Amino acid sequence: MERTVCDHPALLGCAGVDWSRIPGCPAGIPALLHGLLDEVVGPAALPVLENVLMNSVFHVSAVMPAVLPFLIRLAAVPDIAVRSDLVELLVVAAELSLPVDADDADDERQVLLFGKDSDHPEREWCRAAFAAHASALRALLEQGALPDGLISVDDRECLLRAVEPQCCPS
Numbered sequence: 001m002e003r004t005v006c007d008h009p010a011l012l013g014c015a016g017v018d019w020s021r022i023p024g025c026p027a028g029i030p031a032l033l034h035g036l037l038d039e040v041v042g043p044a045a046l047p048v049l050e051n052v053l054m055n056s057v058f059h060v061s062a063v064m065p066a067v068l069p070f071l072i073r074l075a076a077v078p079d080i081a082v083r084s085d086l087v088e089l090l091v092v093a094a095e096l097s098l099p100v101d102a103d104d105a106d107d108e109r110q111v112l113l114f115g116k117d118s119d120h121p122e123r124e125w126c127r128a129a130f131a132a133h134a135s136a137l138r139a140l141l142e143q144g145a146l147p148d149g150l151i152s153v154d155d156r157e158c159l160l161r162a163v164e165p166q167c168c169p170s
Contacts, residue, residue: 006030008037010073017066025063026052033070042082050089060096065125068093069133076140084150090137091155094162097126127162134163 006014011033019025029052035045055061071093075086100116100123130137139145141156151159 006034008034010037010077011070012073014070019066022066023062024052024055025066029063029067033067033074036074036082036086037077037080039081042080046082046085046089053089053093059120060093060122060126062122062125064093065122065129068126068129069136072133072136072140076136076145087146087151087155091151091158093126094130094158097123097130097162099123099127130162137163 006012011030014030014033017029019027019029029049032045032049032052035041036049038045049067053061053064053067068090071086071090074080075083075090077083080086137159141151141159
């Protein structure tokens with residue numbers, strides 16, 4: 001069944017991920033990802049997936065970096081019912097993956113809210129996943145790739161910072 005679940009091009013490589021080795025990752029992640037493609041199941045699968053991907057309002061889980069490539073490709077599927085929600089989830093992941101510098105006095109509040117990077121390696125793993133899939137994310141953000149109104153200018157900039165942090169100041 002797992003092979004069938006991962007047959008969609010957006011889920012290429014999903015069956016090859018050893019989901020059981022990721023702390024806190026349920027075995028049903030491939031089925032949840034596949035469910036996002038279904039017009040009826042997608043709206044129910046998304047909140048379940050979001051609960052797995054977020055440890056809290058301020059923290060991504062260790063599962064997020066492994067799921068990001070699939071979320072990026074799924075968000076590029078034009079007729080997916082939960083497309084706007086996937087784009088929003090990518091923005092949240094990008095925001096929560098930003099580095100927090102505990103040595104910078106301006107980031108003191110950030111450290112209180114988000115914790116130190118050293119305590120949350122999943123943020124660096126997410127940044128690496130965004131960087132590894134930068135071309136797919138850039139293609140998603142190209143003019144005309146997303147329908148008007150699906151992503152705000154600020155959210156687009158946030159995602160661009162996730163793939164090219166050095167060239168897009170915050």
